[in-house]
Amino acid sequence: MSDIKLLEVPKWGLSMQEGTVNAWLIAEGDSFAAGDEICEIETSKIANVVEAPFDGTLRKILAQPGETLPVGAPIAVSAEGDTDEVAISTFLNELAGGQGANEAPNEVLVAGAAAAPTSAAATLEPISSASAVTSGGTEIPSALTSGADDSAIKATLHGRKFAQQHGVNLNQVTATGRGGRVTRTDVENAILAAGGSLGTQGMDDASVAATPLARRLAQQQGVNLGDCNNSGSAGKVTKADVLALSQASANANAEVIPMTAMRRTIAQRLQAAKQEMPHFRVVVDVELDNLLALRKKINGINSGAKLSVNDFVIKACASALSKVPEVNVQFDEGSQSILRFTDADISVAVAMPDGLITPIVKQANRKGLSEISNDMRHLATKAKAKTLQPDEFQGGTFTISNLGMFGVKQFDAIVNPPQCAILAVGAGEERPVIKGGELSKATVMTLSLSSDHRVIDGSVAASFMQELKNFLEHPALMIA
Numbered sequence: 001m002s003d004i005k006l007l008e009v010p011k012w013g014l015s016m017q018e019g020t021v022n023a024w025l026i027a028e029g030d031s032f033a034a035g036d037e038i039c040e041i042e043t044s045k046i047a048n049v050v051e052a053p054f055d056g057t058l059r060k061i062l063a064q065p066g067e068t069l070p071v072g073a074p075i076a077v078s079a080e081g082d083t084d085e086v087a088i089s090t091f092l093n094e095l096a097g098g099q100g101a102n103e104a105p106n107e108v109l110v111a112g113a114a115a116a117p118t119s120a121a122a123t124l125e126p127i128s129s130a131s132a133v134t135s136g137g138t139e140i141p142s143a144l145t146s147g148a149d150d151s152a153i154k155a156t157l158h159g160r161k162f163a164q165q166h167g168v169n170l171n172q173v174t175a176t177g178r179g180g181r182v183t184r185t186d187v188e189n190a191i192l193a194a195g196g197s198l199g200t201q202g203m204d205d206a207s208v209a210a211t212p213l214a215r216r217l218a219q220q221q222g223v224n225l226g227d228c229n230n231s232g233s234a235g236k237v238t239k240a241d242v243l244a245l246s247q248a249s250a251n252a253n254a255e256v257i258p259m260t261a262m263r264r265t266i267a268q269r270l271q272a273a274k275q276e277m278p279h280f281r282v283v284v285d286v287e288l289d290n291l292l293a294l295r296k297k298i299n300g301i302n303s304g305a306k307l308s309v310n311d312f313v314i315k316a317c318a319s320a321l322s323k324v325p326e327v328n329v330q331f332d333e334g335s336q337s338i339l340r341f342t343d344a345d346i347s348v349a350v351a352m353p354d355g356l357i358t359p360i361v362k363q364a365n366r367k368g369l370s371e372i373s374n375d376m377r378h379l380a381t382k383a384k385a386k387t388l389q390p391d392e393f394q395g396g397t398f399t400i401s402n403l404g405m406f407g408v409k410q411f412d413a414i415v416n417p418p419q420c421a422i423l424a425v426g427a428g429e430e431r432p433v434i435k436g437g438e439l440s441k442a443t444v445m446t447l448s449l450s451s452d453h454r455v456i457d458g459s460v461a462a463s464f465m466q467e468l469k470n471f472l473e474h475p476a477l478m479i480a
Contacts, residue, residue, distance in 0.1 A: 003083060004091045007058075007076040009069050010050055012043060013390030017148045019043050020068040020261060021075060024061060031057045039075065043261065046393075047386040050075075057081055059088060068146055068261065140166050141194035147171035152268070155182035157235075158208065158226035163187045171264065178244060183227035210237035221246040262355040270414050278453040281412055282461045284469050288428045288443040291475045298369070309445075310348070310402050311373040313425055315478050316471040318344035318364035321398060324464040328397045330418040331455050338455055339418075347396030347416065348376060350383045357383050358416065360396045369479065400425060410446040420452040421461070423468075445472075 009019045019041040026038050037049040038058070056078030063075040077088055150170035155163070156177055162184045163170055170182050173190040177183040188198055205225035210218070214237045218225050225237050228245045232238040259267070291312055299305050321328040321344040330339040344365040347358035359379035361372055382388045401413045404427035413424040426446040433442045447468065451461045471478050 004077060004079040004088060005054065005056060006074040007038065007050070007052070007078060009041065009063075009071050009073050009075055011071045012046070012048060013394050016043050016071055016390070018068055018070045018146075018261065021063045021065050022047060023065055025049070026058055028058055028061055031055075042386065046388050046390070048389075054078070059083065067143065070146070070148065073146075138166055138191070139197040140168060140191060141196045143194050144168045144172045144190060144196070153182060154180055156184065156227060157230060159184045159187055162226070166191075174259070177227065178229070183224075185224055185227045208237060209235055211239065213239050214242050217242045260354040262352070262357075266355045269417070273414050273417050277415055277417065279412075279415065279450050280453050280458065280461070281448055281450050282458070282465050283410070283446060283448045284465045285431075286445050286447060286469050286472045287433070288445050288472065291472055292428075292443060294475045302370075305370055305373070306377075307369055307373050308376075309404070309428065310400070310425070311369055311376060312472065312475060312478070313400060313402065313423075314346050314348065314361055314364055314372050314376065315367075315369055316468055316475075317346055317398060317400060317423060318367075319471050319478050320464055320467040322365050323467045324460065326460045327421050327451070327456060327464045329420050329455055330397065331420055331452060332418065341397045343397075345395060345397045347393075347399040347419070348379075349399065349401040350380050352384060357388065357393055358396065358399055359383050359388055359393050399423070404428060404445065410448055412448055413450050415450050415452050417452075420455045421464075422450050424448040424450065 020043075022040040022042050024039045026032055026036075032038055032052045033055050034052055036052045038052050039050050040047060041050055042048075057080060058076055059079045060077040061075070062077065063069055063073070069075065074092075077092070079088055145167050147169035148171055150163075153170040154175065155170055159177070159182045160170070162168075163173070163182070166187075168187055168190070170187075173182050173186050175182040176186055191198060205218070208225040208228075209230065210225050210228075211232060214228075214232075215225065217223075217239055218228070218237075221242060223242050223246050225242070228237045228241040230237050231241055288309070291309070295307050295309065295312065298307055325340055325342075328341050328344055330341075331337075332339060343363045346361045346364045348361060349356050349358050359376075359382070361367070361375050361379070364372055367375070379388070379392060382392070396416075396419060399413075399416050399419055399422040401422060402425040403411055404425050407427050409429070410426045411424050413422045415422050424447070426448075428443050428445040430441050431444040433440055433444065435442075447465065449461055449465055
């Protein structure tokens with residue numbers, strides 16, 4: 001069967017764990033050559049096309065549009081035109097660990113977990129239909145069974161147990177419980193919403209340990225005991241547990257919006273950063289009148305220039321990082337070492353409908369304002385079109401998040417690991433200031449630097465902000 005090969009979810013960048021098939025660009029039976037575009041896959045950050053790694057003929061599509069699979073999972077089978085369906089079915093079943101060769105082609109198995117290319121040890125799942133029947137007659141749509149490791153997802157005891165019992169990945173379930181926990185009802189609702197059905201175990205809380213008062217109250221309030229915390233002795237649900245869930249349910253009359261892959265990635269990364277990284281913040285006010293005058297002059301003289309205040313901020317940060325390189329660093333958790341960089345690769349947060357992404361202006365310290373401006377427009381356009389390449393948004397040595405265009409005066413940002421600092425930029429606005437003992441006015445912008453205290457000391461952060469303020473208030477220094 002050497003002429004039968006698998007096409008798999010590629011790995012684009014170190015942080016990619018899974019991808020969602022958006023569309024197939026060729027059909028079953030079509031031949032292709034190495035390098036041809038065969039399908040489009042979307043990750044948490046980008047949408048990109050998969051190029052064929054070899055010449056072949058697409059014989060069977062295993063992953064339909066909308067399916068999310070881990071890196072390395074098979075998405076299609078390639079085989080020469082004279083290869084029969086039984087041989088293809090046998091090939092896939094052998095990967096699964098020995099299903100019979102006489103099974104019908106629509107009962108073959110495909111990988112449901114990350115695996116090395118053509119790995120015979122992969123864990124495989126049936127694709128004979130859109131769902132599988134588990135214990136108690138509960139029918140689980142296959143879309144709910146795939147996804148990254150869900151061990152870190154917050155869930156109630158009964159919610160996790162029910163999900164594990166039926167093979168539901170908690171990453172595919174929208175949480176409505178207290179503290180963002182996935183409840184058993186959430187799992188059941190996800191099954192129903194995806195087109196599955198609940199068997200004899202659905203919604204039955206008779207086996208849940210609870211005090212008599214809690215059980216009576218749950219019946220009165222219409223609360224499923226399986227969704228409640230079990231804070232009582234011997235793990236029993238108490239009256240307080242029922243009341244807490246009932247109150248939360250009263251406020252749950254809202255539209256349920258499933259989290260996209262991008263939103264889940266942002267949530268996981270920033271939650272980990274906030275929990276594991278000791279943040280501290282340094283704030284300064286910067287007068288912008290000189291900068292605004294220079295910007296107006298440059299844009300007026302050069303009709304091709306469209307410099308923004310943010311372009312000046314990027315250049316000023318790059319210049320300040322050259323002066324204070326102790327901030328231009330990353331922290332390597334594994335080796336417990338600090339990586340200090342010569343060049344300033346500035347990540348700039350760009351808002352998108354389902355989250356944000358941080359394209360990188362590379363070597364900003366070596367570039368002029370016009371080049372930075374052109375780079376930023378190009379990157380922002382690609383980011384919104386989801387066509388950024390991994391090296392255009394992964395890495396970076398420092399991040400800028402600017403909410404000034406929304407009229408936000410000041411805010412605190414969360415550091416994006418492995419970076420160790422992020423600058424939050426507020427709106428420039430006219431404020432009263434004292435100059436030479438006299439009351440005057442100036443255009444003032446508030447900047448807040450969030451830093452990882454494991455790596456950056458307060459005096460270092462203060463020195464950086466001092467240099468940054470100097471560059472922004474005397475912008476000619478950046479172009480001298």
